Amino acid sequence: MIDAKQIVEQYTPFAYTMAFRLTGNQAEAWDLTQNAMLRVMRSFSTYDPKYKVEQWLYRIVKNLFIDRKRQIKRKKEAMLERDPRDGGERLAPVDTLVDTAATPEQTADREDRRDAVQAALMTLPDEMKVALTLVDIEGFSYEEAGRILEIPSSTLGVRVYRGRKLMKERLKPFMEGQA
Secondary structure: OOOHHHHHHHHHHHHHHHHHHHHOOHHHHHHHHHHHHHHHHHOHHHOOOOOOHHHHHHHHHHHHHHHHHHHHHHHOOOOOOEOOOOOOEOOOHHHHOOOOOOOHHHHHHHHHHHHHHHHHHHOOOHHHHHHHHHHHHOOOOHHHHHHHHOOOHHHHHHHHHHHHHHHHHHHHHHHHHHO
């Protein structure tokens, strides 16, 4: 039987990845991840072992993300775009990794693709963004993602289809520029 401490130790990277996909911002993702792990510690007694830990944790991250968006909307606060510690732009975790096998051109192309996909993802409505993140990025099945979001898998399928269609439209200029 897994306990709250083990979940925090094993699943913090998973929670961060999900938070970053939802926020598109490193600092916000870490903040969201920390809040999620605090919630795991406080509400572990509500965890139902019939669900995967990833499903329960994703629901926590998603709900915290939605709550935060509501707060920001109410307060209408401007989001910070630069890291105050170094005055530079925020870096995604992928930006800090070194790939010794890739050439500089390959690395630049991969970063351009990643940035274009992330930018297009951030323009989607939240329900499509969450659906695509769960199914296409995190690899959950439609059934698992539907349970996480508490919606029928058919509704999820519509959101994924529409989200993919919008992503294709928004990435078309980028892809044409690559040809």
